[in-house]
Amino acid sequence: MNILVTGGAGFIGSHIVDKYLELGHTVTIIDNLSTGKKENINPNANFVEMDIKDESISKVFADGNFDVLSHQAAQMDVRVSVNDPKFDAQNNIIGSLNLYENCKKYGVKKIIFASSGGTVYGEQSEFPCDENHATNPVSPYGIGKLTNEYYLYYYKQIYDIDYVALRYGNVFGPRQNPNGEAGVIAIFANKLINNDQPIINGDGLITRDYIFISDVVEANMRSLESEVNGIYNVTTGIETNVNHIFQVLKDKTKSDLEENHGPAKMGEQRRSVCSFDKFKSKHNWYPKVSFIDGIDKTVDYFIKANG
Numbered sequence: 498m499n500i501l502v503t504g505g506a507g508f509i510g511s512h513i514v515d516k517y518l519e520l521g522h523t524v525t526i527i528d529n530l531s532t533g534k535k536e537n538i539n540p541n542a543n544f545v546e547m548d549i550k551d552e553s554i555s556k557v558f559a560d561g562n563f564d565v566l567s568h569q570a571a572q573m574d575v576r577v578s579v580n581d582p583k584f585d586a587q588n589n590i591i592g593s594l595n596l597y598e599n600c601k602k603y604g605v606k607k608i609i610f611a612s613s614g615g616t617v618y619g620e621q622s623e624f625p626c627d628e629n630h631a632t633n634p635v636s637p638y639g640i641g642k643l644t645n646e647y648y649l650y651y652y653k654q655i656y657d658i659d660y661v662a663l664r665y666g667n668v669f670g671p672r673q674n675p676n677g678e679a680g681v682i683a684i685f686a687n688k689l690i691n692n693d694q695p696i697i698n699g700d701g702l703i704t705r706d707y708i709f710i711s712d713v714v715e716a717n718m719r720s721l722e723s724e725v726n727g728i729y730n731v732t733t734g735i736e737t738n739v740n741h742i743f744q745v746l747k748d749k750t751k752s753d754l755e756e757n758h759g760p761a762k763m764g765e766q767r768r769s770v771c772s773f774d775k776f777k778s779k780h781n782w783y784p785k786v787s788f789i790d791g792i793d794k795t796v797d798y799f800i801k802a803n804g
């Protein structure tokens with residue numbers, strides 16, 4: 498297949514690109530390198546440095562003849578969205594529409610979208626929750642992800658463009674940015690390796706559903722199959738709090754540093770954990786890497802990356 502991957506220089510997008518290429522697909526990447534890195538870009542992909550908001554993106558679609566859009570590019574920091582909702586919406590809603598309009602114009606058959614199980618539901622009333630749980634996002638980022646899902650439904654109904662919205666849990670693994678605000682495992686692992694004190698925001702009892710990158714990549718591979726359509730949680734159904742992450746990373750890195758807590762951050766829900774039964778029962782996808790194995794692989798990567 499001929500696939501356009503936005504955000505292919507980023508953490509998740511670059512792993513997806515690698516796998517699509519390995520499977521023999523042709524891949525074009527669009528990325529503005531705002532958080533993505535040149536070294537993540539697979540040399541066998543065509544790379545276009547461009548913002549998804551750029552009107553001249555239509556030229557890339559006109560030349561590309563793409564079968565599938567894998568839309569991974571986003572402003573992906575919940576706290577940035579809280580501080581600057583307009584910036585978030587310009588990138589994550591208007592930028593997406595720029596892509597979807599071109600999909601319509603140039604006959605793209607399917608859109609695979611990186612949604613977010615951690616934010617579209619808001620404060621949950623069921624643990625874990627499935628895809629039918631009420632969606633009450635408590636951050637502009639979550640509102641943006643949900644809005645994209647509504648637009649994708651619209652493009653399917655009116656223009657018959659297939660879509661798969663993958664509501665990822667909190668993804669972790671090699672290549673995640675350890676210097677940003679999001680991605681607690683990458684941030685803490687990198688700090689502990691460098692004997693730099695990680696700060697746990699608030700009481701550290703906030704929970705998330707952490708999923709290893711290779712399981713997310715596998716979900717994206719399955720999404721290329723024609724019968725895979727609709728909205729799916731791509732999660733583990735397991736809830737882990739930040740204090741536990743700190744302890745596991747402390748053990749793995751053999752660090753002497755102790756828990757240190759700072760003020761809690763706004764716009765963050767307390768608990769998030771989602772079931773993956775729908776994807777499993779319909780298409781037999783399920784997460785294969787345990788939290789501990791994922792942590793091992795991630796810490797090993799950051800040890801190597803630090804030389």
Ligand SMILES: NC(=O)c1ccc[n+]([C@@H]2O[C@H](COP(=O)([O-])OP(=O)(O)OC[C@H]3O[C@@H](n4cnc5c(N)ncnc54)[C@H](O)[C@@H]3O)[C@@H](O)[C@H]2O)c1
Nearest residue numbers: 504506507508509529530531532533548549570571611668
């Ligand atoms: N990491 C997670 O835990 C997680 C969870 C749920 C959903 N997601 C979603 O998965 C996708 C990938 O996230 P990630 O963790 O790899 O983040 P990332 O920041 O590593 O990757 C995002 C990529 O998009 C690019 N980008 C950002 N804005 C752009 C724009 N306007 N135009 C072109 N390129 C742009 C960045 O340069 C970067 O390469 C995002 O859509 C994110 O919202 C991530």
